[in-house]
Amino acid sequence: MEAVRDTSRSRGEAAQAGRAHISELPGFVTGDALASAVLTAAAPHRMAVYDQRVQRALETLGLTLTKASGRYGRYMHLLDQLLTHSGPLGNGWTARDIDTALFWIGRK
Template sequence: MKTTTETPCGDEFAALCRQAWGTLIPARASYLADVSPHYDEVLHDIAQRTEHTGSLGKTDIAALVVWKRLSAQTRWVTDLMSLPDTHVRAVTERAVTAVRNTTVSRSEAASTGRGIIAELPGFHTGDALASAILTAAAPTRMAVYDRRVQHALDTLRLPLTPTPGRYGRYMQLLDDLLHHGAAHADGWSARNIDTALYWTGGNPHPPATSHTASR
């Protein structure tokens, strides 16, 4: 899945990234305060298993469907469950290897991994569940994307279109936010940003102009 460039360059985009931190910092604090610390146990358990097995199976994907609160009453679920687990693991193993490849940029690794996951039923379009799989494969490097994240990005005027290669561009956008965050980004991961965006997208408010809020 080829990544196409859409992120603007220059002072205006850098200013938007810096301004976004005025929203991300309090949003992350609210997320941590209001969401149960146990909610992500499913993701953490799958990430730990994947660390040892190097792949995700049908059981792991089914658990991530619940974690993402997605509907399992769809045709793609039937098609996926009808495949041998060995086939699913063969595909996800390649995706795991791709997103863990530190010889390429985060966005390139994400794009390659997303393209591999697209070989499975139900993953040709849409990045919510695919991004959860890739995040479980590389939790310190990848991040989750969904509609709430997209809404937050739109609110912050950070461009991310639905054209092919969106997940790779999303990871590049998170890298840009980290790059322009200066001291505010210290200690933050891509996953930290996605939870802040998720919270912002579900609890919309005007972007903050102050950068003094604490995490």
């Protein structure tokens, strides 16, 4: 919880640190969906959920997020970039708002 709440780290660095800590728990070694939900519950103002629908939406939008190790940290870095470069239309949006939008874009 401390790692993802640490505002001295970028959102991506905090996500990567949180993911590293949670990977020590049974059931969290591989895959980012469940881990991202737990980390988002720990820091809902900073983190966001990742799942297959989000992956589909990113691909639909032409954004690349590979399955390589560290994916959740890269995902959060990508969301941070979207928040930073959204301009006035994104004022007040959070990473969680973007993940919710991606969820709906990526549904089948």
